[in-house]
Amino acid sequence: MLPSDLLFSHKRGAQIYPRFLRPEQCVWAERVLTTIREHQHRTRGELQAALRALEGDSPDYRIVRGFAHLALNAAEFALATGELNPEMLRRDVFTLAAERSGYGETQAREVLEAIAPRYQLEAETLREALYADLPENHLLTALPDFAPEQLVNRYNLAQAQGLLYSALCLRLTAHRNVPGEYRRLFQHLKFHGLMYAVEGNLDDGYQIYVDGPASLFKQTRKYGLQMAIFLPALLRVSRWEMEAVLRRDDRDISYQLDSQSPLKPLTAAPPAYDSLLEEHFARRWEKLDTPWTLEREVEIVDLKGTVFVPDFALRHPNGRVAHVEIMGFWHPDYLRRKLDKLRRAAMPDLIVAVSERLNVGADDFRDVPGPVLFFKGKLEPRAVLECLERLP
Amino acid sequence: MTHHTKDTAGFYRTGRDDTERQLRFDRGTLLLEGVAELPAGLETWFCYDPRVDAYRAPANRYSDIIGPLKGELARNKAPRYQRRELSCALEMTPYPHQQEALAAWQTAKGRGVVVLPTGAGKTLVGLLALCWARRDGLIMVPTLDLMQQWYALLRAAFPDQDIGLIGGGYHEPQPLTIATYDSAARHIERLGDRFGLLIFDEAHHLPSEFYRAIAEFSLAPYRLGLTATPERGDGKDADLPELIGPIVYRKCPEQLAGDVLADYQVRQIHVDLSPTERAAYQQALDDRNAFLQANRLALGSLEGWNRFVMLSARSVEGRRAMRAHRDTRRIAHATPAKLRALGLILANHPGAKTVIFTEDNATAYEVSQRFLIPCLTHQTVVKERQAILDHFKSGIYTAIVTSNVLNEGVDVPDASIGVILSGSASAREFVQRLGRILRRGDGKRAVLYEVIARETREERVADRRRAPPDAARKAERIEATLALFDLHPLSPKVERDEGKSGNGT
Numbered sequence: 001m002l003p004s005d006l007l008f009s010h011k012r013g014a015q016i017y018p019r020f021l022r023p024e025q026c027v028w029a030e031r032v033l034t035t036i037r038e039h040q041h042r043t044r045g046e047l048q049a050a051l052r053a054l055e056g057d058s059p060d061y062r063i064v065r066g067f068a069h070l071a072l073n074a075a076e077f078a079l080a081t082g083e084l085n086p087e088m089l090r091r092d093v094f095t096l097a098a099e100r101s102g103y104g105e106t107q108a109r110e111v112l113e114a115i116a117p118r119y120q121l122e123a124e125t126l127r128e129a130l131y132a133d134l135p136e137n138h139l140l141t142a143l144p145d146f147a148p149e150q151l152v153n154r155y156n157l158a159q160a161q162g163l164l165y166s167a168l169c170l171r172l173t174a175h176r177n178v179p180g181e182y183r184r185l186f187q188h189l190k191f192h193g194l195m196y197a198v199e200g201n202l203d204d205g206y207q208i209y210v211d212g213p214a215s216l217f218k219q220t221r222k223y224g225l226q227m228a229i230f231l232p233a234l235l236r237v238s239r240w241e242m243e244a245v246l247r248r249d250d251r252d253i254s255y256q257l258d259s260q261s262p263l264k265p266l267t268a269a270p271p272a273y274d275s276l277l278e279e280h281f282a283r284r285w286e287k288l289d290t291p292w293t294l295e296r297e298v299e300i301v302d303l304k305g306t307v308f309v310p311d312f313a314l315r316h317p318n319g320r321v322a323h324v325e326i327m328g329f330w331h332p333d334y335l336r337r338k339l340d341k342l343r344r345a346a347m348p349d350l351i352v353a354v355s356e357r358l359n360v361g362a363d364d365f366r367d368v369p370g371p372v373l374f375f376k377g378k379l380e381p382r383a384v385l386e387c388l389e390r391l392p
Numbered sequence: 393m394t395h396h397t398k399d400t401a402g403f404y405r406t407g408r409d410d411t412e413r414q415l416r417f418d419r420g421t422l423l424l425e426g427v428a429e430l431p432a433g434l435e436t437w438f439c440y441d442p443r444v445d446a447y448r449a450p451a452n453r454y455s456d457i458i459g460p461l462k463g464e465l466a467r468n469k470a471p472r473y474q475r476r477e478l479s480c481a482l483e484m485t486p487y488p489h490q491q492e493a494l495a496a497w498q499t500a501k502g503r504g505v506v507v508l509p510t511g512a513g514k515t516l517v518g519l520l521a522l523c524w525a526r527r528d529g530l531i532m533v534p535t536l537d538l539m540q541q542w543y544a545l546l547r548a549a550f551p552d553q554d555i556g557l558i559g560g561g562y563h564e565p566q567p568l569t570i571a572t573y574d575s576a577a578r579h580i581e582r583l584g585d586r587f588g589l590l591i592f593d594e595a596h597h598l599p600s601e602f603y604r605a606i607a608e609f610s611l612a613p614y615r616l617g618l619t620a621t622p623e624r625g626d627g628k629d630a631d632l633p634e635l636i637g638p639i640v641y642r643k644c645p646e647q648l649a650g651d652v653l654a655d656y657q658v659r660q661i662h663v664d665l666s667p668t669e670r671a672a673y674q675q676a677l678d679d680r681n682a683f684l685q686a687n688r689l690a691l692g693s694l695e696g697w698n699r700f701v702m703l704s705a706r707s708v709e710g711r712r713a714m715r716a717h718r719d720t721r722r723i724a725h726a727t728p729a730k731l732r733a734l735g736l737i738l739a740n741h742p743g744a745k746t747v748i749f750t751e752d753n754a755t756a757y758e759v760s761q762r763f764l765i766p767c768l769t770h771q772t773v774v775k776e777r778q779a780i781l782d783h784f785k786s787g788i789y790t791a792i793v794t795s796n797v798l799n800e801g802v803d804v805p806d807a808s809i810g811v812i813l814s815g816s817a818s819a820r821e822f823v824q825r826l827g828r829i830l831r832r833g834d835g836k837r838a839v840l841y842e843v844i845a846r847e848t849r850e851e852r853v854a855d856r857r858r859a860p861p862d863a864a865r866k867a868e869r870i871e872a873t874l875a876l877f878d879l880h881p882l883s884p885k886v887e888r889d890e891g892k893s894g895n896g897t
Contacts, residue, residue, distance in 0.1 A: 053701040057694040087776055090766065097764035098789045102742035104735055108764045127761050134757075134771060193419055193581060197443045213421040213581075214609070216439050216448050222605055304445040 045136035076142035175205025188233035417585035420609030454611035503637030505617035527588025599628035607635035683713030
């Protein structure tokens with residue numbers, strides 16, 4: 001993320017757009033990384049002067065600073081004096097100086113001469129070492145570990161995030177995504193202290209309205225930063241659109257972004273399935289001779305404060321749809337919450353497949369309207385099919 | 393496939409009990425759950441929240457809500473703070489104005505702002521409020537120095553309590569906690585239910601867009617604001633009654649002078665470059681220009697300057713030229729002359745507790761390295777900051793130099809000499825710097841020096857600085873114009889002292 005003064009955007013009508021890098025501007029990423037590399041084991045002060053020199057009078061200077069900001073976030077600096085602890089040195093020197101009763105330049109030299117042998121350093125070197133721990137005197141020890149293209153990706157993402165600092169609310173539109181993507185999306189929203197309401201259905205897609213607890217009373221930019229931090233999680237979803245309402249200079253303006261944007265996720269893609277159990281089940285379903293097709297584009301059930309996203313949808317050519325939820329090996333707390341969700345979702349067309357290794361029994365599913373199927377080891381697709389046929 | 397039945401005795405059957413009416417704190421708001429319809433009379437505060445199918449109210453309305461709501465609730469899970477009997481281990485005899493301030497705040501049901509000048513003991517009013525409210529308390533401070541000051545005070549006052557810190561590298565919430573405004577605003581969604589009393593030190597900081605959430609997202613029924621200067625440039629001090637409470641008590645410096653504040657005088661010292669410095673300046677300029685010419689550089693443009701920076705990093709001559717360039721700038725800002733004046737002042741008051749104020753960090757470090765005086769800037773880490781202030785109070789150190797970290801109300805108990813080596817024209821800053829020197833001491837008569845470079849913009853700055861009426865009326869100004877020459881080292885008596893006590897009563 002970047003500070004506001006390094007952000008670029010442009011308005012057109014009631015819309016605002018982040019300004020992503022043009023191809024010819026990307027060369028700065030390489031130059032910034034080279035300058036940083038050249039300053040390994042030199043001071044932060046020197047590096048900063050060199051970066052200022054690099055930007056020169058180029059109108060791109062804020063791009064250079066943006067690259068430098070993001071690259072240096074991933075760099076490491078350390079103290080130049082090694083064993084010598086500047087804070088201890090200061091205490092020694094200042095204490096002795098104060099004992100002389102009266103400050104002056106001559107007295108100061110005498111104090112340094114008196115202490116220098118203890119540190120085996122020249123008096124004037126000691127004077128320099130007094131503040132070796134100031135950030136500008138630190139040495140660059142570890143370089144940022146990414147290639148110019150990665151820095152460009154981070155930069156563009158930071159521009160897209162920056163507009164959200166002044167966001168009042170988000171409307172996300174998502175359709176035909178796999179359950180894991182949805183679940184992680186809602187987990188991230190929750191993790192960042194945001195709230196959501198979900199509308200829509202499997203065929204037309206879902207609208208997710210995002211803001212914060214206090215947004216109910218008045219629109220506030222208080223949650224903008226959290227929305228900005230959340231944005232990278234949205235990039236991990238395959239198909240989405242986002243519309244944010246921003247408040248700038250007391251006016252509301254719209255900011256739209258979608259999965260077609262040049263933004264790329266920074267982290268590696270998570271596994272396609274949440275568990276091996278699910279993956280095996282899906283593979284084996286393919287081999288089954290049945291008109292029911294297994295789909296990973298599923299329904300989202302808004303449970304007011306949380307969502308239920310089943311693992312699979314089953315679709316028949318005649319238009320019938322059912323869902324499957326597989327309960328494998330879970331922690332008791334998670335299991336308790338899951339059971340609560342199943343009761344509240346109250347989906348009659350949901351087949352719940354439960355591993356016998358879980359310490360649950362039919363009693364626990366009394367309020368769950370759909371069929372419950374206990375299984376040993378692997379879940380047999382054929383057993384699910386039998387359940388399907390028994391569905392009203 | 394058979395349906396196994398295991399007897400788990402409903403172990404997992406803990407779903408929500410929809411019949412129980414309860415109030416809980418949810419990230420800066422209050423959530424009323426388990427009610428199909430809102431009880432009458434509560435519409436003023438509660439809104440239906442379709443996102444969670446419950447009723448929600450702003451947390452800072454807690455004390456309004458809880459009265460009418462109490463009978464309706466099966467459980468009130470909102471406040472997580474405790475009643476806490478605090479017995480103060482410090483022998484304190486409050487001044488009359490401190491007692492009056494506390495009484496006024498109590499009359500306002502523990503919600504209000506107390507305005508007292510710097511040095512009048514606002515912190516003690518806060519301590520009295522903590523003892524009176526008997527609730528877990530959170531204290532907001534704008535700077536790490538104030539955090540240290542409160543920390544030292546609360547530890548001394550309540551030796552059996554753990555005192556928590558949030559900010560400055562710490563995140564340790566305790567029943568009594570001190571937080572920076574920054575960190576409190578960042579964490580208030582998780583902390584807003586844990587304190588029954590909020591104290592806002594330097595409360596004029598609160599109404600900013602980012603900080604106000606601290607007040608809005610807390611349910612604390614008791615709130616105390618402390619400040620010398622409630623007014624804000626942007627007029628948002630109008631929101632203080634909503635966020636904390638009305639101004640319940642106000643005294644200005646004149647009303648307390650003679651009672652609390654010590655007498656003081658202001659002396660101005662004007663400085664010039666010495667001939668030696670002029671020569672050094674010329675020499676440095678020549679050195680630099682020789683390098684520029686040899687490399688066909690001109691500093692008139694940004695491009696030229698940047699070429700200079702690049703070239704200077706590549707050779708010994710280049711580095712030397714860059715240092716010469718920096719010397720010219722430093723000398724032109726009259727830094728050497730000011731440091732010389734400072735040397736004179738220090739020599740004039742050997743052993744006197746002295747605080748030196750500079751405008752920028754670089755000058756503060758320069759003073760520190762030249763005279764070996766401990767230095768406080770915003771970069772100084774918390775522990776060292778505390779150690780320096782402790783040593784200064786106990787007399788191990790007799791002087792400190794600081795850029796601007798002491799600007800707001802930090803307690804430096806018995807400094808008797810202040811030196812403003814350079815400064816900006818902010819009126820608040822000047823009042824606060826004076827306040828520091830003016831603290832009550834044993835028959836102490838404080839002196840505040842202003843060192844001003846001749847024929848620079850600083851002369852104008854100094855005039856603007858004296859604009860605040862409180863300070864100006866009290867101070868009788870002395871023009872002590874000194875030209876500082878190497879050839880004629882000044883003896884202390886050259887400096888004329890026509891100072892009279894600013895307030896003889």
